[in-house]
Amino acid sequence: GAVVSQHPSWVICKSGTSVKIECRSLDFQATTMFWYRQFPKQSLMLMATSNEGSKATYEQGVEKDKFLINHASLTLSTLTVTSAHPEDSSFYICSTSSGTGSENQPQHFGDGTRLSIL
Amino acid sequence: QKEVEQDPGPLSVPEGAIVSLNCTYSNSAFQYFMWYRQYSRKGPELLMYTYSSGNKEDGRFTAQVDKSSKYISLFIRDSQPSDSATYLCAMSVGNTPLVFGKGTRLSVIA
Numbered sequence: 001g002a003v004v005s006q007h008p009s010w011v012i013c014k015s016g017t018s019v020k021i022e023c024r025s026l027d028f029q030a031t032t033m034f035w036y037r038q039f040p041k042q043s044l045m046l047m048a049t050s051n052e053g054s055k056a057t058y059e060q061g062v063e064k065d066k067f068l069i070n071h072a073s074l075t076l077s078t079l080t081v082t083s084a085h086p087e088d089s090s091f092y093i094c095s096t097s098s099g100t101g102s103e104n105q106p107q108h109f110g111d112g113t114r115l116s117i118l
Numbered sequence: 119q120k121e122v123e124q125d126p127g128p129l130s131v132p133e134g135a136i137v138s139l140n141c142t143y144s145n146s147a148f149q150y151f152m153w154y155r156q157y158s159r160k161g162p163e164l165l166m167y168t169y170s171s172g173n174k175e176d177g178r179f180t181a182q183v184d185k186s187s188k189y190i191s192l193f194i195r196d197s198q199p200s201d202s203a204t205y206l207c208a209m210s211v212g213n214t215p216l217v218f219g220k221g222t223r224l225s226v227i228a
Contacts, residue, residue, distance in 0.1 A: 004161075006161070034215060034216075041223075042220070043206060043218045043219065043220045043221050044162070044206070044218050046215050046216075049215060091159070093161045093162070095161075106150070106152050106164055106167040107152075107164070107208075107216060108164055109154070109161035109162045109163070109164075110161050111160050111161045112159070112160065112161045114159065
Protein backbone atom coordinates (compact mmCIF):
# COMPACT_ATOMS: atom_id res chain seq x y z
CA GLY A 1 0.00 0.00 0.00
CA ALA A 2 0.92 3.66 -0.32
CA VAL A 3 3.43 5.00 2.17
CA VAL A 4 3.24 8.60 1.00
CA SER A 5 0.01 10.49 0.46
CA GLN A 6 -0.06 13.67 -1.56
CA HIS A 7 -3.00 16.04 -1.84
CA PRO A 8 -4.53 17.43 -3.96
CA SER A 9 -3.88 15.34 -7.05
CA TRP A 10 -4.93 18.07 -9.47
CA VAL A 11 -5.36 21.81 -9.13
CA ILE A 12 -6.55 24.32 -11.69
CA CYS A 13 -6.52 27.94 -10.62
CA LYS A 14 -6.16 31.48 -11.84
CA SER A 15 -2.90 33.32 -12.17
CA GLY A 16 -1.94 35.07 -8.94
CA THR A 17 -3.44 32.43 -6.68
CA SER A 18 -1.38 30.69 -4.01
CA VAL A 19 -1.64 26.90 -3.94
CA LYS A 20 -0.75 24.60 -1.06
CA ILE A 21 0.24 20.97 -1.64
CA GLU A 22 0.39 18.50 1.24
CA CYS A 23 2.66 15.49 1.56
CA ARG A 24 2.03 12.98 4.33
CA SER A 25 4.17 10.07 5.40
CA LEU A 26 1.70 7.33 6.33
CA ASP A 27 3.76 4.46 7.67
CA PHE A 28 6.71 6.09 9.39
CA GLN A 29 8.05 9.29 10.81
CA ALA A 30 10.01 11.27 8.27
CA THR A 31 12.55 13.83 9.37
CA THR A 32 13.37 14.53 5.74
CA MET A 33 11.06 14.92 2.77
CA PHE A 34 11.94 15.95 -0.76
CA TRP A 35 10.03 18.05 -3.27
CA TYR A 36 10.45 17.50 -7.00
CA ARG A 37 9.10 19.08 -10.13
CA GLN A 38 8.58 17.19 -13.37
CA PHE A 39 7.83 18.60 -16.81
CA PRO A 40 6.19 16.41 -19.48
CA LYS A 41 8.42 13.60 -20.73
CA GLN A 42 11.27 14.74 -18.52
CA SER A 43 12.84 13.33 -15.38
CA LEU A 44 12.34 14.61 -11.87
CA MET A 45 14.10 17.79 -10.81
CA LEU A 46 14.81 18.22 -7.12
CA MET A 47 13.50 21.53 -5.85
CA ALA A 48 14.19 21.37 -2.14
CA THR A 49 14.88 19.17 0.85
CA SER A 50 12.43 19.65 3.67
CA ASN A 51 13.70 19.07 7.20
CA GLU A 52 11.38 18.69 10.16
CA GLY A 53 11.69 21.60 12.54
CA SER A 54 14.15 23.59 10.45
CA LYS A 55 14.39 25.55 7.24
CA ALA A 56 14.26 23.77 3.92
CA THR A 57 17.31 23.52 1.71
CA TYR A 58 16.61 24.77 -1.80
CA GLU A 59 18.38 23.74 -4.97
CA GLN A 60 20.13 26.33 -7.05
CA GLY A 61 17.71 28.33 -9.14
CA VAL A 62 14.65 27.56 -7.01
CA GLU A 63 13.12 30.68 -5.47
CA LYS A 64 12.54 30.10 -1.78
CA ASP A 65 10.07 32.97 -1.56
CA LYS A 66 8.11 31.53 -4.44
CA PHE A 67 8.01 27.96 -3.19
CA LEU A 68 7.40 27.99 0.55
CA ILE A 69 8.05 24.76 2.37
CA ASN A 70 6.86 23.93 5.87
CA HIS A 71 7.72 20.70 7.66
CA ALA A 72 6.10 21.21 11.03
CA SER A 73 5.65 17.57 11.97
CA LEU A 74 7.29 14.23 11.32
CA THR A 75 4.47 13.16 9.04
CA LEU A 76 3.57 16.29 7.10
CA SER A 77 5.38 18.65 4.76
CA THR A 78 3.66 21.32 2.69
CA LEU A 79 4.71 23.16 -0.45
CA THR A 80 2.99 26.47 -1.17
CA VAL A 81 3.36 27.95 -4.62
CA THR A 82 2.83 31.65 -3.99
CA SER A 83 1.30 33.96 -6.58
CA ALA A 84 1.35 31.20 -9.15
CA HIS A 85 1.74 32.02 -12.83
CA PRO A 86 1.29 29.88 -15.95
CA GLU A 87 5.02 29.04 -16.01
CA ASP A 88 4.58 27.37 -12.61
CA SER A 89 2.27 24.80 -14.19
CA SER A 90 3.92 21.45 -13.70
CA PHE A 91 3.74 18.11 -11.91
CA TYR A 92 4.94 18.41 -8.30
CA ILE A 93 5.95 15.25 -6.44
CA CYS A 94 7.11 14.70 -2.88
CA SER A 95 9.09 11.81 -1.48
CA THR A 96 10.26 10.53 1.83
CA SER A 97 12.42 7.73 3.07
CA SER A 98 11.86 4.70 5.20
CA GLY A 99 15.58 4.43 5.78
CA THR A 100 16.90 4.17 9.29
CA GLY A 101 19.58 6.23 10.95
CA SER A 102 21.14 8.87 8.77
CA GLU A 103 20.45 7.13 5.49
CA ASN A 104 17.64 8.51 3.37
CA GLN A 105 17.17 5.46 1.19
CA PRO A 106 15.14 4.11 -0.36
CA GLN A 107 12.75 6.93 -1.16
CA HIS A 108 9.06 6.48 -1.69
CA PHE A 109 7.08 8.96 -3.74
CA GLY A 110 3.63 10.41 -3.55
CA ASP A 111 1.32 10.27 -6.55
CA GLY A 112 2.07 13.86 -7.46
CA THR A 113 0.03 17.02 -7.87
CA ARG A 114 -0.76 18.32 -11.30
CA LEU A 115 -0.85 22.11 -11.12
CA SER A 116 -2.39 24.07 -13.97
CA ILE A 117 -2.36 27.86 -13.78
CA LEU A 118 -4.65 29.65 -16.19
CA GLN B 119 29.08 14.16 -19.14
CA LYS B 120 25.97 13.83 -17.00
CA GLU B 121 26.22 11.94 -13.73
CA VAL B 122 23.64 9.39 -14.81
CA GLU B 123 22.96 8.43 -18.42
CA GLN B 124 19.85 6.56 -19.49
CA ASP B 125 18.54 6.00 -22.98
CA PRO B 126 15.08 7.61 -23.11
CA GLY B 127 13.81 5.21 -25.76
CA PRO B 128 11.01 4.71 -26.57
CA LEU B 129 11.42 0.96 -26.37
CA SER B 130 8.70 -1.23 -27.83
CA VAL B 131 8.61 -5.00 -27.27
CA PRO B 132 6.07 -7.79 -27.81
CA GLU B 133 4.31 -9.32 -24.84
CA GLY B 134 6.37 -12.07 -23.22
CA ALA B 135 9.73 -10.61 -24.25
CA ILE B 136 12.63 -10.07 -21.89
CA VAL B 137 13.28 -6.38 -21.43
CA SER B 138 16.69 -4.96 -20.58
CA LEU B 139 16.95 -1.41 -19.26
CA ASN B 140 20.29 0.17 -18.47
CA CYS B 141 21.98 3.15 -16.88
CA THR B 142 25.59 4.21 -16.70
CA TYR B 143 27.03 6.63 -14.19
CA SER B 144 30.21 8.56 -13.66
CA ASN B 145 30.34 9.06 -9.88
CA SER B 146 32.10 6.07 -8.35
CA ALA B 147 30.91 7.18 -4.90
CA PHE B 148 27.31 6.18 -5.58
CA GLN B 149 26.25 3.58 -3.03
CA TYR B 150 22.51 3.13 -3.45
CA PHE B 151 20.84 2.14 -6.69
CA MET B 152 17.13 2.15 -7.36
CA TRP B 153 14.73 1.48 -10.17
CA TYR B 154 11.38 3.20 -10.25
CA ARG B 155 8.40 2.66 -12.51
CA GLN B 156 6.26 5.66 -13.36
CA TYR B 157 2.90 5.44 -15.03
CA SER B 158 1.53 8.47 -16.80
CA ARG B 159 0.40 11.18 -14.35
CA LYS B 160 1.50 9.18 -11.33
CA GLY B 161 4.42 9.37 -8.95
CA PRO B 162 7.38 6.96 -9.30
CA GLU B 163 6.90 3.56 -7.69
CA LEU B 164 9.91 1.83 -6.17
CA LEU B 165 10.63 -1.46 -7.95
CA MET B 166 14.11 -2.45 -6.85
CA TYR B 167 16.65 -1.17 -4.36
CA THR B 168 20.22 -2.38 -4.09
CA TYR B 169 23.39 -1.17 -2.45
CA SER B 170 26.01 -3.63 -3.62
CA SER B 171 27.31 -5.12 -6.83
CA GLY B 172 25.57 -8.24 -8.04
CA ASN B 173 22.04 -9.35 -8.80
CA LYS B 174 18.82 -8.95 -6.90
CA GLU B 175 15.67 -10.72 -8.01
CA ASP B 176 12.04 -9.99 -7.18
CA GLY B 177 9.46 -11.89 -9.16
CA ARG B 178 9.83 -11.04 -12.84
CA PHE B 179 12.32 -8.27 -12.10
CA THR B 180 16.09 -8.59 -11.71
CA ALA B 181 18.33 -5.67 -10.85
CA GLN B 182 22.00 -5.91 -11.64
CA VAL B 183 24.75 -3.61 -10.41
CA ASP B 184 28.31 -3.61 -11.74
CA LYS B 185 30.22 -0.99 -9.76
CA SER B 186 33.48 -1.70 -11.57
CA SER B 187 31.88 -0.73 -14.88
CA LYS B 188 29.56 1.89 -13.32
CA TYR B 189 26.63 0.18 -14.98
CA ILE B 190 23.25 -0.92 -13.68
CA SER B 191 20.50 -2.89 -15.37
CA LEU B 192 16.91 -3.89 -14.83
CA PHE B 193 15.59 -7.01 -16.51
CA ILE B 194 11.90 -7.73 -16.88
CA ARG B 195 10.98 -11.32 -17.74
CA ASP B 196 7.73 -12.32 -19.42
CA SER B 197 6.83 -8.69 -20.03
CA GLN B 198 3.17 -7.73 -19.87
CA PRO B 199 1.22 -4.81 -21.35
CA SER B 200 0.79 -3.59 -17.77
CA ASP B 201 4.56 -3.11 -17.63
CA SER B 202 4.21 -0.28 -20.15
CA ALA B 203 5.52 2.76 -18.29
CA THR B 204 8.58 4.95 -17.88
CA TYR B 205 11.40 3.34 -15.93
CA LEU B 206 13.75 5.60 -14.00
CA CYS B 207 17.07 4.63 -12.56
CA ALA B 208 18.22 6.58 -9.52
CA MET B 209 21.27 6.53 -7.33
CA SER B 210 22.79 8.35 -4.41
CA VAL B 211 25.69 8.67 -2.03
CA GLY B 212 24.55 8.05 1.53
CA ASN B 213 22.25 10.78 2.71
CA THR B 214 22.36 12.93 -0.41
CA PRO B 215 19.36 13.43 -2.72
CA LEU B 216 18.75 10.98 -5.51
CA VAL B 217 20.24 11.55 -8.94
CA PHE B 218 17.88 10.32 -11.62
CA GLY B 219 18.35 9.12 -15.14
CA LYS B 220 16.09 10.62 -17.79
CA GLY B 221 13.85 7.56 -17.80
CA THR B 222 13.15 5.00 -20.52
CA ARG B 223 9.66 4.79 -21.97
CA LEU B 224 8.65 1.16 -22.44
CA SER B 225 5.69 -0.13 -24.42
CA VAL B 226 4.78 -3.80 -24.25
CA ILE B 227 2.53 -4.71 -27.16
CA ALA B 228 -0.08 -7.43 -26.72
